[in-house]
Amino acid sequence: MFDSLSNRLQDVFANLGREVRLTPETVEIALREIRMALLEADVNFKVVKAFVDKVRDRAVDAEVLKSLSPGQQVVRIVRDEMLALFGDTQGGLPPVSATPRVILMLGLQGSGKTTTTGKLAKWLVKQGKHPIVVSTDVRRPAAIEQLNLVAKQAGVRAHDPAGNLDPVSRASGAMQEARTLGYDTIIVDTAGRLHIDDELMVELEAIKAAVQPTDQLYVADAMTGQDAIKSAGEFNRRVGVTGVVLSKMDGDARGGAALSVVSVVGVPIAFTGSGERLEDLEAFHPDRVVSRVLGMGDVLSLIEKAESVVTQEDAAKLEKKILENDFTLEDFREQLQTIKRMGPLENILGMLPGMGQIKQQMQGKIDDKQMAHVEAIILSMTPRERRNHQLLNGSRRRRIARGSGRSVEEVNRLIKQFLDMKKMMKMMGGLAGGKGGGKLRKQFGMMKAAMQAQRTLR
Ligand SMILES: Nc1nc2c(ncn2[C@@H]2O[C@H](COP(=O)(O)OP(=O)(O)O)[C@@H](O)[C@H]2O)c(=O)[nH]1
Ligand SMILES: [Mg+2]
Structure with missing residues (x-):
């Protein structure tokens, strides 16, 4: 955005x-x-x-x-x-000693409170927590059902005493249930309004008094820009806000809301939501966002992403190959597979240092189709050719072109790109062999290779 x-x-x-x-x-x-x-x-x-x-x-x-x-x-x-x-923030939720932790969700109607409640529950489960959720949105009958459904998707329990339509007693009931059954976190979803009104504030105050929340997260729809932030300030004055969740960052929001939150509301951004799925919630890391905006690349996020699709072993194996200049067309193809698993190329490119502008130039130029062509060419080579590119003389190249349905020029270009990449890797391998070490270095080796592969596809 x-x-x-x-x-x-x-x-x-x-x-x-x-x-x-x-x-x-x-x-x-x-x-x-x-x-x-x-x-x-x-x-x-x-x-x-x-x-x-x-x-x-x-x-x-x-x-x-x-x-x-x-x-x-x-x-x-x-x-x-x-x-x-962006203020002084680590993103996510600060550690607390209180158990159970009580998170009160605040925000206008449609800002994404209920969805975020589900996302947060899922996020907490990943952190090893045992959350329980409760809806206090009793005005719209469908609201309770909606939360029950997202809770089910997130695999967490929803406290829902049949027939109880009193917001305060529902919230207290969830506290009770958490204490008896040993849940360590309670997320209280609340009713919203289209605009701030006194009746809602009174209701929120009452819930707050009953459950004594540790966290009061304000969910702001990033697409509404400055308006979202203004209401956040108002909520902060009336009921208090400890952190902001910026939802709908996947929309065409221009980012102004995010950059204004701390100055206008006085509290930092805790999370960002970037989609309707329960996985689409990220703890907010200012340094990463800033690096990305300024085109310095978001290498840490990239490494995290890479780590989720590449095993430590694969990375080590690949680094060894790079160091020994033993990188083959077969490895090249595997790298392409990895890149594919990392998600749309556009997203990845945005995270690479200095790639912001290249990404723009390339809009639509490298796509999955092109990846498929490269793969088809490599697959038309024999395993021996893939291990040893030097075998690839003119007649073999013509055979490969025919087999893959691509032109000889394309085959030639691919081989040239592969050789350029190998050359680069040799240089980088020299660098990677220097000081520093451990896991990060391995990941960097892997990432460098992936970046090279990206560049090669240009
Ligand atoms: N694209 C997108 N849609 C979202 C996001 N978060 C919530 N939504 C959608 O926004 C709408 C309102 O969300 P909901 O959680 O019901 O808002 P609430 O009224 O504050 O509880 C729903 O259609 C959600 O699917 C997000 O991060 N991205
Ligand atoms: Mg709701």
Whole structure:
């Protein structure tokens, strides 16, 4: 959802990078563009002003302007200040000593409270917790059913005493049940309104008094931009908010809401939701988001993602091959499979350092179809050819082209790309063999290979 902001900021940085020396004037031009980019991304105008002022203060410092890479320094300042916009947060839920933990879900109607309750329950189960959920949305009969259904999908228990339509007593009942049956977390889903009204606030106060929540999560629909944030501030004043969940980040939200939450509401973002499925919830990591927006890549997220599809053994095996320059077309094909399992190429590319702009250029150019062509070509080779590309003379290439239904040019191009990739890997293998170590290094080796494969497909 930060795509457009990200592209604009990267343009600004690219221009700065071309300046040999920075002057207050060149900085000012860049700042003006940064300001426009943020405003266009729907960031609160007061936030934008304060942000630009802070960056200017630090950037026109004599030390910065005189430094060897002033452009880089400015990028770093923008990065720091953007991180500051997200406040000091680790994402997810802070540790608590209280048991059971009680999470009160707040938000306007349709913001995604019930869905997020299910997602959060699932997330908690993954963290080894035993959550129970309860709906206090008694006005709409379907609301209780909806929560029962998501609870079932998440594989957690829903407290639902038949016929009890009193919000407070439903919430207290869930506390009771949690204590007796040993659940360690209770998520209380609440009714929303289209607008903030007193009746709802009174009801929420009563539930709050009855269950004494440890966490009060406000679910804000990111697609509604600044409006969502304004109501969050209001809820914070009336009932209190400890963290914000930004839902519907998968929509065409421009990111302004996310960048304004801390300044406007005064509490950090805890989670982001990016889809209707129960898996689509992520603990919010400001540093990763900022790196992504600024085109520095989200290597950690990428590694996590890679770890979920590649075993430690595979990664180690691959790293060994890279180090020994023993990477074959067969390995190349396996890498492609891995990339496929990691999800749509576009998403992965967005996480790679410096790939933001390339991603834009490539829109629609590399796709699953192209991957299939590459695979078809490799599959038309004999196992011996795949292990030893040097066997691939003209007549063999023609045979492969016929077998795979691709042109000889395509076969040639693939082999050339494979060789380029091998060359790159040899260089990187040298680097990877240096200092540092352990798991991360292995993963990096794997990732580098995957990145290379991506590039090769261009
Ligand atoms: N695309 C998308 N839709 C979402 C997300 N979270 C919730 N929704 C949808 O938003 C609608 C309202 O969600 P619901 O949980 O019922 O909102 P509530 O009224 O606050 O409880 C439903 O259609 C959900 O499927 C999200 O992160 N992305
Ligand atoms: Mg609901």
